[in-house]
Structures are given as C-alpha cells and as structure tokens.
Amino acid sequence: MTPAETGQDARVARTRADVARAALQVLTREGCEALTHAHVAEIAGYSKTTLYTHWPSRLELIMMALDALGEMPHLEPTGELRADLIAELTVFRRAVDELRLDQVLAVMAQWASADEMAQLRDRINTDGQAPLRAMLTRAIGGGARLEAAVSMLTGVVACPSLMFGTAPSDAVIEAAVDLVLAGLGH
C-alpha cells in the first residue's frame, strides 16, 4: 500500500466516524425524522454530496448511527444474584436515559422490515440482554421460565420508558427482582 492510499483510507475512516457520531447525535437528540442527509451533513461539517456518495440511503445513515452506539454499559457481576440483577437493571435504566435507548429501540423496530436492520437490531438487543440472560441462566437453567424472566426484567425498565417516557424507581426495580426471585423459590 502506498502512503497515498494509507492517507486515503485514514481519511475515509475519519469521515465515517465523524458522520456516524453526528448521525447518532441527530437520532437521539432530534429523533429519526430529523435524520436526513442534509441535516447530518450540516452537523458533521461535510457536504451533502459526500454523504450521498458514501451512504446513498437513509437506512444506511440510520444503521451507521446505530453502529456509533458502541458497547452497552454493564457491571461486573459479584455472584450475589439479587444484587447483580438490581445493579444490571439500574445500569440499563441509566443507559436508556443517557443513550436515549427508547428512541434507538423505536427506530430499530420501525425499520426492521429491512433485513439488514432486523439483523442489526437482533444483534444489538441480544448483546444488550446478554449479562441479564447469563445471570438468570445460572439461576434457572433454560426453557420458558428463563425466557419469561429475561423479558420481564427487561420490561420493567423498557416498558415505562417506551410507553410513558418515564423510568422505574429503585423501589420498582427491587420489587421486580424480588418478585422473580421469590417466584423461582430463591
């Protein structure tokens, strides 16, 4: 590879990172409607032509924004199931607020008729639920009870956010974990 090609690659990577960050900012602060080539170009400081050249469709812009989300925050489990579940849901509640995961979830659900978006959505959500699922798998094993518990504890945070724009209190998160653990006979 010539130095010129390396420089070119680095420029493309920088452009991509800048545009992805701008797209995510527009998505979470202004919503999906505002995520247009013109507006993202303006925020990122690039020309509309550059954006249309690299990412011709709105779907590509939206998927790039989701790529910029990065890793969901999680805590290292201590092995004490009740405390770990409460800590994980508390981190999830903060991420919903700070990363506007309600908007992210809504936009992924809306565009999921596109195969590549459905795949990206499944991956993001699977990764996001992985620590909760791992904790519960150690307690429950598998089967319908595991699926129910994973969805229920996700729902304690996700449902108020998506349905009413609110977050559960500490007491509600603790009550949810205690109900599930008592239901499991722990």
Added chain:
Amino acid sequence: MTPAETGQDARVARTRADVARAALQVLTREGCEALTHAHVAEIAGYSKTTLYTHWPSRLELIMMALDALGEMPHLEPTGELRADLIAELTVFRRAVDELRLDQVLAVMAQWASADEMAQLRDRINTDGQAPLRAMLTRAIGGGARLEAAVSMLTGVVACPSLMFGTAPSDAVIEAAVDLVLAGLGH
C-alpha cells in the same frame, strides 16, 4: 343549522374517517416513513390539497392514524386470576400481531417530544394496560410491587416484539404469570 351545513359536516366527518383509516393502514403496513400526505392521499382517494388543508403537519396525520386504532381488544375477567392474566396477555399478543402494536408503540415513542403526541401515547397505553392493572390491583393492592408486576407482564409480550420481532409462546406467557403469582405467594 341549514341542511347544507349538515351535509357539509357529514362530508367532513366522512373524509376524516376515510383519511384516518388510510393513514393507519399506511402506518401499520408500510411504516412511519411511508406516512406522507402524498401517499395517504393516494390510498384514501383524496387530493393532497384536501389533506394539507385539514391536517397541515405530518404529526397531525400520524395522530389521526392512532385515533383510528379504536379500542384495544380485552376479555371479560372470570375472577380466576391466573386464567384471567394468561387470557389478557394472549389477547395482547394477538393484538400486537394483528394491529401491529409494535409499530404503533415505536411511532408514538418517536414523536413523543410533541406534547400532544405524548398525551395521546399516555392515554392509549394507560387504556391498553387498564384491565391488566385492575386484575393485579385486586391481588396486590398498590405500590412498587404493583408497578413492577404491570411492567413485567406487559414486557413479556412487548419486549420480544419490539426487540426481536417475535411473539412469546403460550408456555412463556404461562411461565411469566406463574412466576409473578408464585412471587406474590399465590
């Protein structure tokens, strides 16, 4: 009121009903992106000018689509808590599929920065959860445990749908209800 005025009112009401139905059809079959004045006008069989005159903004079109949703289906409770909760979640699962409530929820979450949409969303979701909440209130009373149980049982159906485009099996719905009831000591 003159006969001419009555005729005028009836015409406006009919136009509104036609356009609302078309808007809901576009929203649930093609998604929020497709819900534009031009496309809804085409589906409803009215001119774009008529639509812009009565409903100048896209938000108004979307809110009209949501108005056309009508009542959520619910079953008459029998008083047997376990059977009633399972039946209610089963009806909810069918409604999510048939009415594409995942798309409806996603679009409401996305537009909720508009006050009138946030109010409509809260009303639709409060009404939708009311029978589940009533059943659980009789069993739990109130407080954090009630809020946790309402969100958790809603989440068993809503989370798989919004996060993965899937529906919970009968076994998962039953496991969720049994976990909550066992957790409550029932």
